[in-house]
Amino acid sequence: MASVPQPDLAPQAFIQALASVVGAQYVLTAKDDVAPYYTDWRHVFAGTGIAVVRPGSTEEVAKVVALCATEGIAIVPQAGNTGLVGGSIPTGMRKEIVLSVSRLNRIRSVDPLNDTMTVEAGCVLQTLQEAADAAGRLFPLSLAAEGSCQIGGNLSTNAGGVGVLRYGNTRDLVLGLEVVLPDGRIWNGLKALRKDNTGYDLKHLFIGAEGTMGIITAAVLKLFPKPSSSTTAWIAVESPQKAVELLAALRGLMGDRLTAFELISRVCLDAVIHCKPSIPDPLPGRHPWYILAELTDGGKQEDLAARAEAAFIECTERGTLLDVALAQSEGQAKALWSIRETIPEAQFTNVKHDVSVPISSIPRMIEEGLADLQKAFPGLVGYIFGHIGDGNLHYNIGMADEEATRALMDKRKAVNEIVYAVVAKLGGSISAEHGVGQQKREAIKLRKSPVEMELMQRVKDALDPHGLMNPGKVL
């Protein structure tokens, strides 16, 4: 890393210089004003900085970044602050500001014929879904935090969600980016092209970089045809093995109509019902595992419903599924999805992992991981759920009561090690979705090869030679 520029300005003069760029009301320093920006969604990570700065345009972002570059002040980009690994929270290892992109919230254009929209980084994900819908299109990125997370954060974490099976991760939904580089220059890569082979595809450096390479200020997003029919099913299966067999069977029978395929353990369903007793158990009888599946298509609702019903009958006859409840209305479909969406708050406190393995290895990940954990921590409870259509599991570990769970959390590292060892054995990833942030920075060093770590560091140094972008995150 090149030596960091030394500050010329006294702290108060620096604050004034920031205020002269964005306006004094958008430079926050009062304790109550900065508090929400200095703590993460789960209140696990907390930090402090010189100020929270809220620019209102790309040009203002560029000026703030250029000022910080001159003064050697580091920048923590922040969008909706729903990331779960401390990526948007200052670490205190350098003099830092938090740069919130939330005022960059304009939809610059929607082009239905090109199936694209150009949006600013601070647009809330749900607003973008609604804008696409109003234009008769679908923006398929969908996750439980969609009412708060912002597209800049989604891009910077390469967010997944429930539509990955059909539409891919955020990376697959982007055609172009506008980025303020660590020296304050603006890279306008807002191309709305599906084909462009003119050298390195630079946008991919910034997607999933967790704010360590520059600040994403705008993006061209892909839109898709809006499905005119959908079927939501709550399915009971005997085991994770049957769940992956069902996934393969339904993909064979329904093709890309299978849009979402979420695994939910009985333990998670019980936690949801305990948390919100108004939520009914969708099926009679208790089953060990469930799938929440969504099928969507163009064409008539009755055609998709008939096709889905035939597929479920065939899977029942093959012995792949035990029972199924099909939503008969949009309200019933929403009620089924609310079970899935309530899981994070229903098991808020435990040791969380967000891992992926090849889909065919999901049963081993669950069974071998839980067996190894039980040996070390008898009586533990696995809150297992996730997007198994893309091999991603939330592998959360608690105990039967709160006190024992808190004691287990003190041994979090030992729990992590057991889970990560099984992930490594199965060729998986220790961070499938939420990224590295502060939380998994040490863990990735042990699991990526020295060659890979060196390449990552070299790319970082090339773009950010003074290490001013989100220090203490990822690398």
Ligand SMILES: Cc1cc2nc3c(=O)[nH]c(=O)nc-3n(C[C@H](O)[C@H](O)[C@H](O)COP(=O)(O)OP(=O)(O)OC[C@H]3O[C@@H](n4cnc5c(N)ncnc54)[C@H](O)[C@@H]3O)c2cc1C
């Ligand atoms: C209830 C709940 C459910 C969730 N479900 C999912 C899920 O299904 N799939 C999934 O992938 N994630 C999920 N998440 C995690 C989180 O919502 C995602 O990581 C989301 O993409 C973060 O967006 P954000 O706007 O909150 O970003 P933030 O938390 O503000 O930031 C995340 C990271 O991106 C950086 N960053 C933010 N904006 C910019 C920018 N403009 N330029 C450069 N860097 C930037 C930050 O520095 C930080 O490192 C969930 C979180 C919650 C609370």
